[in-house]
Amino acid sequence: MTNKPLMSVKKLSKNYKLNEQDISILRNVDLEIHEGELNVIMGPSGSGKSTLLSMMGLLDLPSGGEVQLMGKEISSYSHENLTDLRAEFLGFVFQDYHLVPNLSAQENVSLPLLLNKEMTKKEREEHSQKLLQSVGLSHRCSHFPSSLSGGEKQRVAIARALSNQPRIILADEPTGNVDTETELKIIEIFQQLKKQKVGMLIVTHNEIFKQYADHLYTLNQGELEKVV
Secondary structure: OOOOOOEEEEEEEEEEEEOOEEEEEEEEEEEEEOOOOEEEEEOOOOOOHHHHHHHHOOOOOOOEEEEEEOOEEOOOOOHHHHHHHHHHHEEEEOOOOOOOOOOOHHHHHHHHHHHOOOOOHHHHHHHHHHHHHHOOOHHHOOOOHHHOOHHHHHHHHHHHHOOOOOOEEEEEOOOOOOOHHHHHHHHHHHHHHHHOOOEEEEEEOOHHHHHOOOEEEEEEOOEEEEOO
């Protein structure tokens, strides 16, 4: 592990205006993601976990503070530049999967690869098949989301997040809708990613992640506190 973080936020804040009142969602959040480390944030619903993840996933802009990716301050980047950075460096695992219903598991995993003009269709297919195999779903490549269980959908979503070989994985409740067996399979996937020096940030209610976290945080009423 290098001392230089893959990604960091400094004094990050997020405010919304509701009925002409400013609502503070996040306040002065400091956080770093280093390669090969699993960071876990726990907190009650409405504490700002998903908001923080969206800003670190470059899907939303902060009201104040800095977001740095690979040592560069990117808070003021254009939407197009942020999209390019997301495609190059980040993999996002959504709580509700966000799979395209009329595409097969393999086609869903291949979607981010369409941005890579250097890959042929055959290469995209082979790469997506290997990813599905890595999450234990090689037998479900041609199946559509409607025929997959919640745990299978989540593993397809993880495979899709890995398709562009990201340096950083951001995951929102990755075990929120799965059984115990699938939960352990997903944790094993994250353990393998650590060995591959991928930096990870997981926001969750699931207490099991406490024992696997390199750094554990709590987020409550918009304030982040480091536990471990």
